[in-house]
Amino acid sequence: MSLYIEARIRADLDDLWAHTQEPAQHRRWDLRFGEIDYLPCEEGEPQRFRYATRVLPFLTVAGTGVSAGEKRRPDGTRTSALRFASPHPLSLLEEGSGYWRYVPAEDGDGVRFLTGYDYRPRWGRFGRITDRLVFRPLMGWATAWSFDRLRLWLERGITPERALLHAAVELAVRLLCVAAAVLFVPMVALAVAATMLMLPPLPTTPAARRCLRKAPARARAPRILAGLGPMTPRAPRTRTEGQYS
Template sequence: MGLYIEARIRADLDELWHRTQDPAHHQRWDLRFTEIAHLPRAEGDPQRFRYATRVLPFLTVAGTGVSAGERERPDGTRTSALRFSSPHPLSLLAEGSGYWRYVPDGDGDGVRFLTGYDYRPRWGAFGALTDRLVLRPLMGWATAWSFDRLRLWLERGVTPERALRNWLLELTVRALVIAVACTGLGLESALLLLGPFAASMAYACPLLLSVAVCGALFAPPRAHTPAARRCLRTPPGRVRAPRLLGTLESPR
């Protein structure tokens, strides 16, 4: 699989399963989707679903998928697999597949919640380049950020909506600090003309402002703010897609 994300979540396995398998909950914490809805199915068939993502205020791309889950496995883990495709001509993601794994920790204190997925971009060579440089890094970040938002919801009771507000507020504060620091650098020349004390401040300004910029860029996020950096982005060892994925046909 092309992308791998893993989060350790201190939560009940059943509750984690519910908030990831129920579309009404899933669309609340997963930044990659605006809407997810199950479609009618016959008894024993895989679950089909429709998804939509608002790319711009005036542009929404949609697609369909098929999924199946193994809630009871001999080793105590759980698995969910899916295949998806989008016929929308403006969707760079043409089709793909992936899985979720739920692996209880040995000490019973949480769950390793991980995903592996890959997809085929459209638009030929241009699409492949755009995917490699822009979309794939963005999808990896959005998945990790969403996993941490889910963790905050389960561990700390921070709703997905509140988590998003916290993130936007923190992002705004960091951006303001950087903007003020960059503006302050332009005052150095003016301070040099205002006397010895002001001149000494002028020499200290770049250092202080550099410290402020570094703090805004690299300070760890607040405990109630979701952050992609908290998730593992490289598999700890060799990773195999579950056999369940091979049983699913393309939803096209």
Template sequence: MRPKALYVETVIRTDLDTLWQHTQDPALHRRWDLRFTEISPLEEPEGHFRYASRFLGITVAGVGVSAATRDWPDGSRTSVLRFASADPLSLISTGAGFWRYTPVPGGVRFVTGFDYGTRWGRFGRWADRVFRPVFGWMTAWSFDRLRLWLETGVSPEDQPLTSPSAGRCGRTRPRDQVTAGASS
């Protein structure tokens, strides 16, 4: 059975352009996103970036590409990306996802959905049973950290670690909610 893609959403009381800047600018993005210790653009080709994560003294790196952006007639915007790591220490081999920014009364609904493939065969699939929920939690915690930054002005570095809460973010795609309600 294939694991579910990760999904996180929140509403942030800000405007779309400010949220876009804080998520698309690598220098701002790495400040709020717990998953990455480094995000830096590559000179060539355009749109490509390097990312790294450090945990327990081990650094795992990969590359990504902003594959597409689109402005929608309803005023929303979508950013699509692909990522991969050739690092043998990385559980994630390749993946893809999106960020969707939808203006709503009082702010912007910020959503991500992404999935990835693993390496290390059967052991990698087993390890992902633990890693995937933790990675989803880290994504949600980071979204709330970004929300606090944009709504209160308190920078991520000055927020107590207990201020952001993954529990304030939705983690179930609306389609999953409908399906779950129908099967109850």
């Protein structure tokens, strides 16, 4: 998998599973999605879902996916895997796959929540270049930032909405400091800008830098992912409720 994100979340495994597997909870903390809805499926089949992301005020890109999970494994871990695709011509992401792993920490202090995923961009060579230089780094940052927002929710009770407000206020304060330096003390404006950039975020503000972004040598996709087969986009049907696994 090309993208790998890992966070240590000091929370109950069942709570973490619920906050990540239930669409109503998932879309609150994950910056990458504005909508996640389950689609009807036959009993025993992998769960199908629809997702949507608002990329501009007037543009929403949607797609469909299929997922399956293992909530009880002999080693105490849990796994969720999915394949997804978007038929929207303006979506750079054409299709992809990924997984979530829930690994109880060896010291008993929380859960290692990690993801690995990859996708194929559209638009030919232009799409590949755009993805490598802009979109893929942005997706990695957004995933890590979202994982830390989830951590704050479960560890400190800071709701995703409050966490986003904290981030916006902190960013505004930093920008105001730089603007004030440019206007009133231009000789030190560059130093002020560098300081604002290097200062760590407040403990109540989500930060992508708190997550591990490099996959360990032993990381590999779960076998359950291969069982989902290739992803073929399908038109959404009526909304229903369910679980990823």
